[in-house]
Amino acid sequence: MNQFVERSALVLLLASAPAVTGCGDGELDLAPLARRAEDVRELSFKREVPVRTVTREEVDAQAEADAAAAAEEELAALAATYGRLGYFAADADLRGILGHANDLVGAWYSSENKAITLIGEVDDSVLIHEYVHGLQDQHFDLGALLGAAPTSDAMLALRAVAEGDAMLAEARFFQQEHNGGDLDDLDWAPTIGGLLEIERRILAESEVPVLFVQYPSFAYGFGFAYCAHNLTGASAEEPFPQEPFPFDWSREDALFSDRVPATTQQILTLDRHDPEVHVGLEEVPSGLADRLEPISADSLGEWLSYLLLYPLDGTPDLGDMRALAATWDGDRALFVRDRQTGATGAAWASAWDDAGAAAGVESALWALHGGKVIDEGEPRLGRAEDGELLWIERREERVVALKNIDEALLPALAEAAFPAGIKPMRLTVRTRPSLAAWLSRRPPGRP
Incomplete structure (x- = not known):
């Protein structure tokens, strides 16, 4: 040195x-x-x-x-x-x-x-x-x-x-x-x-x-x-x-x-990056606005996505999180509050270089939250280690992860977070609405 x-x-x-x-x-x-x-x-x-x-x-x-x-x-x-x-x-x-x-x-x-x-x-x-x-x-x-x-x-x-x-x-x-x-x-x-x-x-x-x-x-x-x-x-x-x-x-x-x-x-990448892909939700979809109130939105980007996955680095079957994060193409996090319950929920949509990278992110998110599928008939719906509901879905190179959202709202919110033109999986019928709490977007930084 x-x-x-x-x-x-x-x-x-x-x-x-x-x-x-x-x-x-x-x-x-x-x-x-x-x-x-x-x-x-x-x-x-x-x-x-x-x-x-x-x-x-x-x-x-x-x-x-x-x-x-x-x-x-x-x-x-x-x-x-x-x-x-x-x-x-x-x-x-x-x-x-x-x-x-x-x-x-x-x-x-x-x-x-x-x-x-x-x-x-x-x-x-x-x-x-x-x-x-x-x-x-x-x-x-x-x-x-x-x-x-x-x-x-x-x-x-x-x-x-x-x-x-x-x-x-x-x-x-x-x-x-x-x-x-x-x-x-x-x-x-x-x-x-x-x-x-x-x-x-x-x-x-x-x-x-x-x-x-x-x-x-x-x-x-x-x-x-x-x-x-x-x-x-x-x-x-x-x-x-x-x-x-x-x-x-x-x-x-x-x-x-x-x-x-x-x-x-x-x-x-020293400016050798791919064009950023628009992905996710800028605001609560109008059809869910009676239940969900937006708190804030953000983009994590490649580095903060890496830090999110960092605890999993080197985990068997997951591999190199730095290499995985380098396949980032775009993301959007939307934080919401459920107007009825006051609960805070998070929706994070992301795009990756290809379907293989997105599958790696999908697996990593299940592991990060300690999630377990509730019903084998619905592999996207699970419960996190902390007891909160979890919905993680991949379509081609896109991944959507929802946490602490009312179960009845999960399919519709996930669908809205995917771009038009990507073929949807089977969706359960929405029977009632839900969602999240307040925060000013201020991730910690240097003074």
Whole structure:
């Protein structure tokens, strides 16, 4: 692992003491580092970015206080929606999880207060990284971009661009300061490979459900690989620049303006993705609206679909969940509330490369929920391990999974979630309606 990757590991995993100097309020003249950030990112500050330093103890205390103050109904809503999809158990200690949500953070830039916060002493390259976030915000309005992201998938893709771009500038700074070169001299294969290995370890070593480490497990390594390829043409497979040096940083600017990636699959495939397939329900079908009230809708995308299936990775008869998730073509999650019972239900429709991949996802979803078929005459209807009704159906390359929906509504809701033109299986007759509860769509992310 090269020096840049080692230092990135320190930033991400806080594995040891910082390598260089601390930057307390007023203790150092930070103007030279701000100018170096302008140099390596090839943008200029429009205004000064304040920098403050806090201790790890202060950050931990604030995180615990914020978790303790979280409204019970918000935690219940999170469990009723994303928990019901299968990301974590219904009885998971969400306050405890959220109270440690900052454990992988060493510093951050806030697009709300336009300031950098450092946790204790940090290496100069960390401050360069955060200054680049300030440049991104001043030139491209990060807060507005993130606020306009229509889905969790789109937001995570944009965050990967922000982190990858900052890490690319940080790598350039490191090359210039320590190796006397520039990005054209970077050893790309071990750099990209080392960063992706760090993110793999974050998932493997996570003590909380992996949904809650979605940001550090994706945005840094994959974001760096994507931005490196965008700027230089280099990749892990072809670890040499394909673009002429000096590299044109307006290519990076475009990722925040007219070429903002829409999905995590774009990031993962370096833009070699298939067109996204429209699938699932945007809203409750009119015929079920007397029973079902929409709460929110979302798209998980390739990475969050992988994290959903991650606990099954390597399970006999199921295999490699990362390879399976890579066949993602589109998805839509709709969360609903039953107007009569107040119960929350989830409907997740997804499209995959082919029928074989969809069959793998179908099997994985039954296993994820510990589902058992109730009646051999109706193989789509079952009961999850937690006792809730489950409906999992595949038609060709499409899969629909419904959970905690009134049994009488399941066939009609599943039918509506499949696109017209796909031949339906036998449907039972609807005798009465049903469905779900409230949630604001807010999967956990980095602060």
